[in-house]
Amino acid sequence: xSVLAAGDIDSVVLNFDEGSLDLLRYVIAAIMLGIALDTKVxxxxxxxxxxxxxxxxxxAQFVLLPAIxxxxxxxxxxxxxxxxxxxxxxxCPPGNVSNILTHRARGDVALSVSMTAVGNVLAIxxxxxxxxxxxxxxxxxxxxxxEFDLDAWSMLGEIAFxxxxxxLLGMAVSARFPTFAAKAHPVVSKVAVLALLAFIVAGLxxxxxxxxxxxxxxxxAVFLHDALALALGYSIARTARLDSYSTRAMTFEVGIxxxxxxxxxxxxxxxxxxxxxxxxxxxxxWDIIAGLAVATWWARHTPVREDVTV
Numbered sequence: 001x002s003v004l005a006a007g008d009i010d011s012v013v014l015n016f017d018e019g020s021l022d023l024l025r026y027v028i029a030a031i032m033l034g035i036a037l038d039t040k041v042x043x044x045x046x047x048x049x050x051x052x053x054x055x056x057x058x059x060a061q062f063v064l065l066p067a068i069x070x071x072x073x074x075x076x077x078x079x080x081x082x083x084x085x086x087x088x089x090x091x092c093p094p095g096n097v098s099n100i101l102t103h104r105a106r107g108d109v110a111l112s113v114s115m116t117a118v119g120n121v122l123a124i125x126x127x128x129x130x131x132x133x134x135x136x137x138x139x140x141x142x143x144x145x146x147e148f149d150l151d152a153w154s155m156l157g158e159i160a161f162x163x164x165x166x167x168l169l170g171m172a173v174s175a176r177f178p179t180f181a182a183k184a185h186p187v188v189s190k191v192a193v194l195a196l197l198a199f200i201v202a203g204l205x206x207x208x209x210x211x212x213x214x215x216x217x218x219x220x221a222v223f224l225h226d227a228l229a230l231a232l233g234y235s236i237a238r239t240a241r242l243d244s245y246s247t248r249a250m251t252f253e254v255g256i257x258x259x260x261x262x263x264x265x266x267x268x269x270x271x272x273x274x275x276x277x278x279x280x281x282x283x284x285x286w287d288i289i290a291g292l293a294v295a296t297w298w299a300r301h302t303p304v305r306e307d308v309t310v
Contacts, residue, residue: 009214010081010144012274024264027195029166031260032120034189035096036170037181039117047114053250056240057115060232060254062126066090068228070134073141078221080140081275085218086225087141088262088276089283091130093123093163095258096189098249101291105298107248115253120167124160128152131265148270158268162261196260197288200281211278218279226283226290230255248298256291259284 047054069090073083094116102112132152135145174181204211233254237247262280270276 008079009217009275009278010079010273012081012210012214012278021264021267024199024260024267025162027192027199028162028258028261028264030188030192031095031196031258032163032166033170034185034192035099035113035116035120036167037174037185037188038096038099038113039167039171040174041171043110043114043117046110047118050111050114052240053111053242053246054115054118056236056242057119057250057253058122060236060250061094061119062091062122062130064236065229065232065254066130066134068232069225070138072221072225072228073138076221076224078140079217079275080138080142080144081273082218082221082279083138083141084135084144084270084273085262085266085276085279086221087134087138088131088265089225089257089259089280090229091123091127091134092257092259092262093120093127094253094256095193095260097193097288097291098252098256100189100193101252101256101295102249104292105248105252105295106245106302107252107298108245109249111246112249112253115249119253120163124163125156127159128155131155144270144273148273150269155265155269158265159261162264196284200260200263200284204281210274214274214278215282218275218282222279222282222286226255226287229257230290230294251294252291255294256287257283259287 066087069086073086078086096116098116099109099112103109129152132145132150135141135150138145170181173184230251233251234247236254237250242250259280263277263284266273266276266280
């Protein structure tokens with residue numbers, strides 16, 4: 001990965017060769033495979049039996065979070081590429097890290113898995129729409145968006161390939177070979193997440209001077225953005241009167257985004273636009289740090305199983 005910088009962050013471009021881009025696709029596909037190996041048709045039936053929880057999760061992830069992100073970019077008056085990066089991350093689906101953190105926080109893991117499965121299926125269609133819509137009406141991000149003449153259908157095809165194909169494959173393996181899937185799931189999930197982190201860290205290390213020069217621009221934005229995402233998940237769950245177990249799951253389903261998928265989109269459709277890439281890369285690291293802090297704190301406090309119908 002090499003970087004060409006000229007002036008402000010909107011002019012920074014991170015270049016990936018095709019081999020690196022393919023490797024990132026495989027890593028994201030492996031993350032989705034890990035999710036699917038732990039997903040069964042029964043998870044979707046379970047989601048239908050908890051309509052309020054699922055409706056709240058969908059609304060929070062695909063409507064409220066992008067809207068709040070849009071407002072935050074205006075409040076912070078960030079540059080176009082940073083705003084577009086924040087919108088892109090907000091439009092990403094949750095990853096299997098949300099399931100891991102929910103388990104660590106002693107939350108409702110079954111609900112978390114169901115939400116992750118449904119969220120990723122919906123993201124195939126809703127992620128391109130959110131990026132195109134919020135990006136096009138943003139005063140500074142729209143200028144960058146027009147430079148790349150974004151094709152939402154092409155983005156949908158890319159997302160469908162890296163999410164849909166491994167997801168269907170994993171579910172097929174889970175249904176046909178449940179014992180194998182149960183053993184393979186934790187291995188695939190952990191290796192995929194570690195591979196993504198290694199990928200991001202290697203990219204940042206290779207461009208350390210540029211990262212140091214521009215991290216100050218995105219540091220506060222990512223910190224506030226991530227905190228708002230986690231707070232949104234928690235507050236909307238409590239507003240909907242979900243029990244403590246479900247609230248912990250909801251917090252991570254909304255707060256944890258698959259920033260690796262966002263990074264792939266940056267290089268596949270935005271030519272490695274620096275502000276977007278740095279936001280997605282730093283989010284991918286900070287999101288896990290913040291999520292682990294919340295999960296560890298919750299792990300010390302037993303949730304109360306309230307008699308609430310979800």
